Amino acid sequence: MGSSGPWMEAGREAGLVLSAQHGDRGAYMELVDHYSRPLHRLAYAMTRHADDAIELTHDAFVYGWKNISHLPVGRPFCPWLFRATRNLSIAVRRRRAGQGDTPVGPARQRAFLTALSDLTPDEQLILALRVGEKLSYQDIGTTCELPARTVLARVASAREHLRARLAARARDAA
Amino acid sequence: MTHLSPQQLSAHLDSALHGASLQTVETHLEMCEKCRDELAALTLQDQMLSQALRGDTDRELFDLIGLRVQSDVHPQRARALEKSILELERTRDERRRHAQAVARQVQEQRQQAPGLDEAPGALPARPAPASIDAPLPTAAIGSTPPAPARPTPPAPTHAASPAPPAPTHAAPPAPAATTPPAAPAISAPVAGPAPAPSAPPAPPATPPPPPAIRAPVAGPASAPPATPPPPPAIRAPVAGPAPAPPAPPPPPAPIGFAPTHRSPDPTAAASDAAHASPPADLRRRALEEARARAEAEARAFALESERAREEAESRVLEQAALRARHQAAARRRAEEESRTRVAASARAEAERLARAAEAAQVAAETSARDAMAAQTRAETRAVAAEEAQRQARRKAEEARRLEIELTASAGAGTRSKTPRPEVARESGTPDAGAVEVVGEWPSDQELPAVTERPARPRRSATAGRRETRRSTALALAASVLILLAAVWFAIGRQFVRIPAQELPASPVVETPAAGDAGVAPTPAPSPAPEPVAPVIPAGAAQEGHKPRHAVPPAAVHHTESATEGTATGGAGETDAGESAAAQAEAQAEPAEEPLDLGLLCGTVRDDEKRPIAGARVMMADVGVVVVTDRVGRFCLTAPRGTRTLSVIALGFGTYRQTVSVGRRTGELSVTLQSAGPSTRAQH
Numbered sequence: 099m100g101s102s103g104p105w106m107e108a109g110r111e112a113g114l115v116l117s118a119q120h121g122d123r124g125a126y127m128e129l130v131d132h133y134s135r136p137l138h139r140l141a142y143a144m145t146r147h148a149d150d151a152i153e154l155t156h157d158a159f160v161y162g163w164k165n166i167s168h169l170p171v172g173r174p175f176c177p178w179l180f181r182a183t184r185n186l187s188i189a190v191r192r193r194r195a196g197q198g199d200t201p202v203g204p205a206r207q208r209a210f211l212t213a214l215s216d217l218t219p220d221e222q223l224i225l226a227l228r229v230g231e232k233l234s235y236q237d238i239g240t241t242c243e244l245p246a247r248t249v250l251a252r253v254a255s256a257r258e259h260l261r262a263r264l265a266a267r268a269r270d271a272a
Numbered sequence: 273m274t275h276l277s278p279q280q281l282s283a284h285l286d287s288a289l290h291g292a293s294l295q296t297v298e299t300h301l302e303m304c305e306k307c308r309d310e311l312a313a314l315t316l317q318d319q320m321l322s323q324a325l326r327g328d329t330d331r332e333l334f335d336l337i338g339l340r341v342q343s344d345v346h347p348q349r350a351r352a353l354e355k356s357i358l359e360l361e362r363t364r365d366e367r368r369r370h371a372q373a374v375a376r377q378v379q380e381q382r383q384q385a386p387g388l389d390e391a392p393g394a395l396p397a398r399p400a401p402a403s404i405d406a407p408l409p410t411a412a413i414g415s416t417p418p419a420p421a422r423p424t425p426p427a428p429t430h431a432a433s434p435a436p437p438a439p440t441h442a443a444p445p446a447p448a449a450t451t452p453p454a455a456p457a458i459s460a461p462v463a464g465p466a467p468a469p470s471a472p473p474a475p476p477a478t479p480p481p482p483p484a485i486r487a488p489v490a491g492p493a494s495a496p497p498a499t500p501p502p503p504p505a506i507r508a509p510v511a512g513p514a515p516a517p518p519a520p521p522p523p524p525a526p527i528g529f530a531p532t533h534r535s536p537d538p539t540a541a542a543s544d545a546a547h548a549s550p551p552a553d554l555r556r557r558a559l560e561e562a563r564a565r566a567e568a569e570a571r572a573f574a575l576e577s578e579r580a581r582e583e584a585e586s587r588v589l590e591q592a593a594l595r596a597r598h599q600a601a602a603r604r605r606a607e608e609e610s611r612t613r614v615a616a617s618a619r620a621e622a623e624r625l626a627r628a629a630e631a632a633q634v635a636a637e638t639s640a641r642d643a644m645a646a647q648t649r650a651e652t653r654a655v656a657a658e659e660a661q662r663q664a665r666r667k668a669e670e671a672r673r674l675e676i677e678l679t680a681s682a683g684a685g686t687r688s689k690t691p692r693p694e695v696a697r698e699s700g701t702p703d704a705g706a707v708e709v710v711g712e713w714p715s716d717q718e719l720p721a722v723t724e725r726p727a728r729p730r731r732s733a734t735a736g737r738r739e740t741r742r743s744t745a746l747a748l749a750a751s752v753l754i755l756l757a758a759v760w761f762a763i764g765r766q767f768v769r770i771p772a773q774e775l776p777a778s779p780v781v782e783t784p785a786a787g788d789a790g791v792a793p794t795p796a797p798s799p800a801p802e803p804v805a806p807v808i809p810a811g812a813a814q815e816g817h818k819p820r821h822a823v824p825p826a827a828v829h830h831t832e833s834a835t836e837g838t839a840t841g842g843a844g845e846t847d848a849g850e851s852a853a854a855q856a857e858a859q860a861e862p863a864e865e866p867l868d869l870g871l872l873c874g875t876v877r878d879d880e881k882r883p884i885a886g887a888r889v890m891m892a893d894v895g896v897v898v899v900t901d902r903v904g905r906f907c908l909t910a911p912r913g914t915r916t917l918s919v920i921a922l923g924f925g926t927y928r929q930t931v932s933v934g935r936r937t938g939e940l941s942v943t944l945q946s947a948g949p950s951t952r953a954q955h
Contacts, residue, residue, distance in 0.1 A: 123346045130341050134334045143325045152337060159341040206871035214321070219293050228286065230325040235288055256283035257314060260321070 104231060106174055115175050118166050126166065128158050130243055136231055140180060143226035144187035144219070144236035146211040147194065154190050158183040177241035186225045191219070215264040221256035228253050276300055278306045285314050336588070343595060357593050365919030371477025650737060657740025671754035678761060869932035873907035876900045876919055884944060887921035919944060 104130075105111070115124035137158055142151035162179050169178055214222055220242070227233045227241060236245040236252070242249065276284075276297060284291050284297045301308050471536025553788075876887045890897045891910050900906045910933045919927035924944035931940065 121344075126345060127342055129340065130338055130345075131334075136333065136335050138337065139325060152333070155337050156340050156344075158346045159337070163341075180473045206320060210321050210324040214324075225321065226325060235286070237483045250283055250286075250288060251279055253286070254277075254279040257282055257317065258278050261317060263315070264317070 104133065105134050105170065105237070108174070111175055112172070115166065115169060116171070116174075118163070119169070123163075126163055127177060129162075133179060134159075136176070137179060137183060139230050140183055140223070141187065143214070143230055144184065144222055145194070146215055150190050150194060154183060154187055157186050159187065163199050174240065177237075180223070180227070180241045184219055188219055209264065209267060210260075213260055213267055215261055216250050216257060216263045221252070221259060224249065224252050225256045225260065273304065275304060276310070281307065281311050281314055285318065339592065340595075343592075343599065356598070357589050361589065483548060483669060577595045614698065653737050653740050657743055660740070661747055666743070667751050668747070668754060671751065671758060675758050675761065678758065681760075708869055868912045869909045870912040870935050871907065871909050872917070872931065872933050872937045872940060873905070874942055876904045876906065876921065876927075876942045876944060878924065878944055879946060881943075883926065884921050887919055887924075887944070889916045889942075890918045890920070892918060917942075 104149065106114075109130045111129070114125040114129050134155065138151055141154035141158065142148070145151050145154055158179060161182050162175075165182075166175075169175065173262070214225070217225070224238060224242065227238045232243070235249040238249045238253070239246045244252070280289070280293075280297050284294070284301075301311065320830050368597055424670055874889075876884045876889065878884055883900070883902070885900055885902045885904060887900045887904065887906075888897055889900065889906045889908060891908065893915060894910050896908050898906050898908045912933050912935065914930060914932045917929050917931045918925075919929075919942050924946055927942050927944055929942070931937070
């Protein structure tokens with residue numbers, strides 16, 4: 099199950115992060131170029147809305163630039179940014195709550211996205227990292243700051259919840 | 273049978289099981305169909321979810337995100353982006369104008385060269401879209417050039433024209449089955465279409481191309497030599513589907529424009545094929561119509577796609593420019609606000625400092641006025657104090673004069689040595705005004721003058737007030753003490769036996785204690801003269817001469833002659849008057865036994881021979897206590913005999929010494945040891 103995931107090479111990422119912490123915008127833009135796709139996918143999984151995903155990705159990168167000095171030396175950049183995205187997505191979710199969340203796309207995908215919206219943010223994050231990004235349990239644990247064993251249990255729980263929600267929506271539709 | 277748990281299924285789905293657990297799960301899955309179904313459902317669910325989460329993977333979307341982040345991260349970069357956008361717009365306008373000019377030129381050449389119709393494969397160029405496809409000035413923008421958010425227009429609805437919307441398309445698909453594929457070259461010389469069966473390839477016999485033509489292109493093989501020169505196409509003509517007419521040599525492409533490949537309408541080709549049997553002019557007319565129709569449709573489609581693309585581009589550029597302008601405006605506003613804030617704060621600070629300076633000035637003026645008023649009050653009080661001091665001094669002088677007069681009168685009456693009190697008055701010390709009577713004063717010494725320290729200069733108003741109060745108090749205390757001393761002196765005179773012949777009318781001739789005031793002094797001859805000694809109260813005499821209090825200095829007066837007479841016992845050493853007075857006294861008071869007093873004087877010093885002032889010199893058995901003066905000197909009178917002398921001083925050990933008090937004891941030097949009981953007396 100080992101997966102390299104979206105991680106950059108550790109030494110290169112550490113150098114870019116260190117340069118960005120010293121104010122090097124070019125180094126940070128390299129990080130942005132490298133992590134924009136996985137972060138956008140995660141943002142889309144968390145928001146299930148194209149425009150919100152773009153906004154969330156943008157906000158997450160801007161947050162990362164403003165707070166990269168708080169990132170401890172030696173800690174990976176991407177999990178920290180994923181956690182920030184997860185936290186920022188909660189605000190987007192609240193803002194979107196009153197406007198009605200209607201994902202676009204084929205009906206089957208819409209059903210999945212709608213069922214995904216019924217899960218908790220942590221479950222959405224774990225499923226997005228596991229199913230969308232194909233991350234290993236170890237990497238998910240690094241991102242969510244959880245042990246791998248706990249990640250295993252939570253992934254299974256999230257899958258069960260998603261399945262239950264899909265079944266419930268299918269019953270409602272019928 | 274126990275089925276697999278969701279965690280086992282999930283872990284197996286994620287390939288997270290190893291070893292025995294993996295074997296157990298696989299074994300179970302082989303046997304249990306339900307668990308296999310569960311696993312399959314989970315797998316399908318993951319696949320569907322993965323597809324649903326894929327989202328938009330357009331490259332330009334991430335470029336846009338990168339641009340936005342860069343504009344936020346790098347504000348200076350946003351300004352450069354704005355400039356590059358403006359440059360891009362300007363360049364695009366120039367290229368559009370240039371393309372329109374070239375298109376007009378092509379139209380003119382086509383009108384001048386009707387032989388173009390005989391080259392069905394050579395479609396007129398469409399320069400306008402080509403101008404848009406020119407490379408963007410990415411160098412000015414950076415690594416991430418602005419890209420349109422809507423990258424591609426919708427697919428063309430033109431059924432017969434599958435021409436791609438992007439002009440850079442390498443090779444359009446063949447419009448008809450009989451048409452050979454067009455050459456994909458863009459700027460290189462394009463090979464012509466496949467040679468028509470009726471026309472072998474021939475070298476181009478066309479006149480030289482116009483100056484705008486970049487390079488001659490190898491014309492199609494079907495171009496007849498007699499064909500007039502074709503109009504300059506954009507870059508390279510595409511081989512047409514019509515094989516019959518000889519195609520003119522392909523026009524060269526103008527400089528700086530990308531080619532636009534347009535395929536003829538397939539319907540036109542079909543119509544050509546259908547109308548192959550009619551005469552040549554009819555076929556030709558039909559072909560022209562079809563070609564014109566295809567041309568019009570292609571142009572319409574190209575224009576539409578170009579318009580959509582331009583709209584998309586302009587929208588993106590407008591958004592970026594608007595964002596950059598907003599940011600610049602926000603930055604300018606922030607700078608102006610900060611400048612305004614700084615100026616306002618500086619102004620407020622200046623006003624605050626000015627107010628503080630004014631307040632300080634007012635306070636200084638007020639304090640100066642207060643100080644002047646205080647100084648005036650202090651001067652007034654100092655003047656009043658000086659006046660009071662002068663008055664006190666005058667009173668003291670009067671009291672001293674009165675005392676001197678009294679002393680003189682007493683001395684004149686008794687002709688004896690009257691102890692003169694040592695008056696020590698210091699105007700600046702706490703014990704100023706204290707009067708010490710330390711015993712009998714030597715006759716050869718004059719009355720000490722009142723020593724007064726000079727007044728200290730005034731330092732301030734408070735010090736002046738304090739000094740004034742102190743001097744006033746000292747003056748009052750001195751006056752009171754002097755009056756008390758005078759009263760005491762006057763009262764003490766009553767205890768002194770005065771010779772009758774000298775003070776016949778004095779009311780204090782006899783002591784009240786004697787009780788024989790009515791006894792007339794009858795001079796009676798006495799074989800031996802009686803010494804005249806001071807008389808102490810009768811009660812004290814009866815009690816063995818042990819008074820409770822210190823003997824008043826005035827009460828220990830005794831005459832030198834009486835003492836000497838008592839000591840010597842001789843009769844010839846005194847004069848007759850004194851003998852007679854003594855005899856009269858003896859006869860008047862036969863019951864009184866005269867005390868035999870002795871004088872003891874000395875000096876109290878410390879280890880370093882410095883005088884100790886204020887030391888108490890006591891003879892406890894007779895109740896005599898005196899205090900040393902400033903030079904440590906003391907004098908006391910006590911009944912003769914062996915007495916115990918005690919000296920106490922603060923900070924020194926107690927001195928005890930047995931002394932014999934005689935008639936005239938010599939000087940006693942007492943040395944007090946600091947904090948030690950052992951003392952030493954030197955005679």
